[in-house]
Amino acid sequence: MSTQTSPIIRLVSVGKRFGDFEALVDVDLEVRPGERIVICGPSGSGKSTLIRCINRMEKHTSGTIVVNGHELTDDLRDIDAVRREIGMVFQSFNLFPHMTVLRNLTIAQRLVRKTPKAEAEAVAMHFLERVRIPEQAAKYPAQLSGGQQQRVAIARALCMKPRIMLFDEPTSALDPEMISEVLEVMVDLAGDGMTMVCVTHEMGFARSVADRVIFMDRGRLVEQADPETFFTRPQNERTALFLRQILRH
């Protein structure tokens, strides 16, 4: 199935230690362009660490990570190149609180891409429309609801025209009634063929959008399968136990 297109992300026996603690153990993962991956697993199992290694927010301690042909080493040019391809959305939004929504969306374009102001603002407005809040452009993050802030954060990442989007529990900090507005935006994005790696426990999203669901436990990829198989016939008993626990809610 993966033979015709080469992977855009490739991890080969990747390990990550924090001191003596092994947060990732021997992780192998390939993601093809346009593929949508959902990662789930108990808290502390290394999900964040895994996706943070992909854009070098964390430095892996063993193995190889190649993103779009650039191997992640200490070479800053490769790190820059990789970060240019990857957008990231955080659980806590991380919007710059002292900047308006519009400036949150234009600052990196202007500094990193050297995009002229008018063009950067046009791009920003385009993506604000895509996340359905163009009318909030002049406000400050603190004036928005959590769901709106997270949609701004998604738009901010999209403004850099990434080929890959990483999501780290984008809806976990949100009140229940705001979760769907964020998920809708993510579903849209999936429909456009964006390569996505999402850490989330939104199983409805995983079922309808994911090409593959991965279960992590104690730093290892324990199981991966298409959503249908994953949810109905999990092979590993820890996966089954985990699914019973989260689906009970």
Add this chain to the structure above:
Amino acid sequence: MKVEIALDALPRMLAGIGLTFQLLLLALGIGTALAVLLLLMRISGRWWLSLPAQAYCYVFRGTPILVQIFIIYYGLPQFEWLRESVLWVVLRDPFGCAVLALALNVGAYVTEILRGGVLSVERGLLEAGAALGMSSTHRFVYITAPLAVRIALPAYGNEIISLLKSTALASTITLADMTGIARTVVAETFAPYEVFISLALVYVSLAWLIQRSMHRVEARIGRYATRRAG
């Protein structure tokens, strides 16, 4: 208490307000610039830059300003080479000595204030900047610095008031600032109580004025920089 003595002393002391302000503003400007330099050294991540900065702050925060003023005014001129250097332009003049001592001192305190601001900027914001491809310089200039300044502002305001009060020490090295003039008036009138009370009132009004303007500044630039929980 004789009110007329206090009232007579007031305009004379106010003649020194210009000198008090000069001391305050010069020391604040130079001290703050010094503090920015020391801060950059401290957070540079290079021990040979951060260690000297740390030592500097430790020494200047750990000794009385009055002692620092005396060292600079009475102590330094005994070095022949200093008297022959360009520094002598500053050091031979009590005003220069007072500004220098106050600035060096303020520099040490403001460094710590700014560092507190820098440390309290949420790490996630810097990660977001990095994920967007911003360089570490860009992150410092556009994220860390503006947020750190907002956080540090109230403490900086307190430091200005503290500096205002420290300028009174300049009177110990012959300067005729408000306190210097007050001491002359006391020597003439033998009415220390009245004169110093009205001097205290002047300082308190100035402190109030500084506090008010700082609140204004804070309200203006800190309007939307409320920190989110979580």
